[in-house]
Amino acid sequence: MAPAIPKQNLKCDGCRQQMSDNQILEIEAGRSERHYWNDLWRYRELFYFLAWRDILVRYKQTSLGIAWALIRPLLTMIVFTIIFSKLARLPSGNIPYPLLVLAAMLPWQFFASAIAESGNSLIGNANMISKVYFPRMVIPVSSVIVSFVDFLISGVIILAMMLWYGFSPDWRLLAIMPLMVLVFATALGIGFWISALTVKYRDFRYISPFMVQLGLYVSPVGFSSDIVPEQWRLLYSLNPMVGIIDGFRWALLAGESPLYWPSLLISIILTLFLLISGTMYFRKTERRFADII
Amino acid sequence: MSSAINVQNLGKKYILSHLQQERYTALRDVLANGAKFWKNKLLNRGASASDPAHEEFWALKELDFDIQQGDRVGIIGRNGAGKSTLLKILSRITEPTTGKFKIKGRVASLLEVGTGFHPELTGRENIFLNGAILGMGKAEILRKFDEIVAFAEIEKFLDTPVKRYSSGMYVRLAFAVAAHLEPEILIVDEVLAVGDAQFQKKCLGKMNEVGEQGRTILFVSHNMAMLSNLCRHGIVLDAGRLTFQGPISDAILNYYQSSGEKNNLGWEHESANAALVSSELIGLGQALEVTIHDQLVIRMKYRIKQAIAGKCVPNFHFFAPDGTVAFVSNADNVGSLPPGDYIVECKIPGNLLNEGAYFVGLAITTYYDTGSFEVDFFDRNALTFNVIDPMDYRSNRYGYGGPMPGLLRPKLAWNIEKVSQ
Numbered sequence: 001m002a003p004a005i006p007k008q009n010l011k012c013d014g015c016r017q018q019m020s021d022n023q024i025l026e027i028e029a030g031r032s033e034r035h036y037w038n039d040l041w042r043y044r045e046l047f048y049f050l051a052w053r054d055i056l057v058r059y060k061q062t063s064l065g066i067a068w069a070l071i072r073p074l075l076t077m078i079v080f081t082i083i084f085s086k087l088a089r090l091p092s093g094n095i096p097y098p099l100l101v102l103a104a105m106l107p108w109q110f111f112a113s114a115i116a117e118s119g120n121s122l123i124g125n126a127n128m129i130s131k132v133y134f135p136r137m138v139i140p141v142s143s144v145i146v147s148f149v150d151f152l153i154s155g156v157i158i159l160a161m162m163l164w165y166g167f168s169p170d171w172r173l174l175a176i177m178p179l180m181v182l183v184f185a186t187a188l189g190i191g192f193w194i195s196a197l198t199v200k201y202r203d204f205r206y207i208s209p210f211m212v213q214l215g216l217y218v219s220p221v222g223f224s225s226d227i228v229p230e231q232w233r234l235l236y237s238l239n240p241m242v243g244i245i246d247g248f249r250w251a252l253l254a255g256e257s258p259l260y261w262p263s264l265l266i267s268i269i270l271t272l273f274l275l276i277s278g279t280m281y282f283r284k285t286e287r288r289f290a291d292i293i
Numbered sequence: 294m295s296s297a298i299n300v301q302n303l304g305k306k307y308i309l310s311h312l313q314q315e316r317y318t319a320l321r322d323v324l325a326n327g328a329k330f331w332k333n334k335l336l337n338r339g340a341s342a343s344d345p346a347h348e349e350f351w352a353l354k355e356l357d358f359d360i361q362q363g364d365r366v367g368i369i370g371r372n373g374a375g376k377s378t379l380l381k382i383l384s385r386i387t388e389p390t391t392g393k394f395k396i397k398g399r400v401a402s403l404l405e406v407g408t409g410f411h412p413e414l415t416g417r418e419n420i421f422l423n424g425a426i427l428g429m430g431k432a433e434i435l436r437k438f439d440e441i442v443a444f445a446e447i448e449k450f451l452d453t454p455v456k457r458y459s460s461g462m463y464v465r466l467a468f469a470v471a472a473h474l475e476p477e478i479l480i481v482d483e484v485l486a487v488g489d490a491q492f493q494k495k496c497l498g499k500m501n502e503v504g505e506q507g508r509t510i511l512f513v514s515h516n517m518a519m520l521s522n523l524c525r526h527g528i529v530l531d532a533g534r535l536t537f538q539g540p541i542s543d544a545i546l547n548y549y550q551s552s553g554e555k556n557n558l559g560w561e562h563e564s565a566n567a568a569l570v571s572s573e574l575i576g577l578g579q580a581l582e583v584t585i586h587d588q589l590v591i592r593m594k595y596r597i598k599q600a601i602a603g604k605c606v607p608n609f610h611f612f613a614p615d616g617t618v619a620f621v622s623n624a625d626n627v628g629s630l631p632p633g634d635y636i637v638e639c640k641i642p643g644n645l646l647n648e649g650a651y652f653v654g655l656a657i658t659t660y661y662d663t664g665s666f667e668v669d670f671f672d673r674n675a676l677t678f679n680v681i682d683p684m685d686y687r688s689n690r691y692g693y694g695g696p697m698p699g700l701l702r703p704k705l706a707w708n709i710e711k712v713s714q
Contacts, residue, residue, distance in 0.1 A: 028393035049425035131408040133385040287388040
């Protein structure tokens, strides 16, 4: 299978080479590079290729192929619905319980798999890191992209379920775009941290799956965050996924699930903090990756 | 010409830890060390300057050099001399600890064949992936796709996962992708040592082609024939320091001289019959050079230790740096000699050997009257010299300045006669 390759940037390729013809690169010990962001832009196609590789590889020699992206959330949704709705009898308001679960399940599974994949991405590509130069950020970013593609594919499920229940979303659905950006940024920020830390401290290979596993129970995935008592709500929102999941529910379920605004605000602030500090830590440790990986 | 690579005071330090088994730090060590640090500080035990668990190791130190644009430079050195570290720094995989360097133009480095190849992906998919990793754009890969496939000779297996490839096919494909990069500076580590002879030749041809297009090449190899074929200049590294920079044949010579000594110690230099006393080259200029037109005398002093029923025949072996034998010469008219010290001289006429470095192996072989023989000693790298071409009218170059192939370049009797109008 050949990748779908647009022909229009033939011209651009030429000018890129010309540009670099007379470029002088100067590297000095201990000084951070000035060309980094330019380089990241120059290697933009590598994001695509690495993500493409991971997606291709993931479903090679599987008979169901990409359908796995649908099966996993579907099965989890069924199990969660049975446990939380039928057995634990948690309330869901006017919303069918499967929809309530799905609206949270999809962003959560994206977040969880993005953390798991990007956390291991650097050591998984150790060989490339020790043999070729490219901006290292490409690696965790493209593994988050891979999880994002799965996320988009599994979006089909919620559309199908809405049709099934005859549930129509309203104008709030527009908020889904910025929310996707937000959850992407959260995953990326944590991904930068964990991937860079894992290079040096392999302990994070054990810490991060554990955190993700625990996170599933402390985040409002199988239940609505309305069941959290009011006085604990703010504290509960310190989990950045709380605001994001509530946001997704609010946007997808036509406001049937009310949004607790402070928690979304906290999520945004936490995400910005994680993204900026993650980038800084990654950039700082990145130059030594090849030596210690 | 301007410089493509300029290196100033470059150094790279690694910290070796002796106690830990793992190369990476575990969190507990950081916590434990942190605790120790504070304990020391509180108890005022003084600075922990000499930590026995951690030792500094300079893989490269105080490196200064300059590489001209379009030059082809070979980097020579023993294992652990810092060659790979230097290439890694220049290709920006790792950061120098001290100093700085400037690079002009797009760099492609090939430190390993097939970096980033994924075994599950097909040949076609891997071409795109590997190309992108090495810094090619989609359009560029598409443009060269057919050329790459043809060069690798894998047309039939283009859609087979690479994990089912033979190792030869794998290497061919990997090199083909890398060979079609078009960087201004190409950095190549010992990657051509793989593949069969025919493919090696093809790779070398491709590298030559790249070099002739005026691109700068930095090449690490232990194969001296390849180096002297491909490169114009050489850099010799020893224990992280630059010990020589100059024309490639001089560099190869320098490398062998500095590392050859050790070799010689191991050789047996005598038998019951004969022993090597000393040897020298006469007619060499500075830096062990002789011009291609001048003669050279090899003189060996040896001892015959006992009267034997045979002839002790001195013989000299001439080697190219890659170990190829140029020729072997036996001494003339040797009879049975009584015990004692002897000096044998052998004249190598001018206009016999080609330009380049040569090694002389000194030997004495005893030929018995019964027809059997016995090697008394053989010092393989006893002497070295370098033949240089002054490029004057006597060289019959007619203005050609490139290398002339071959180990020998004798002046032969030519005759041109006019046979018709």
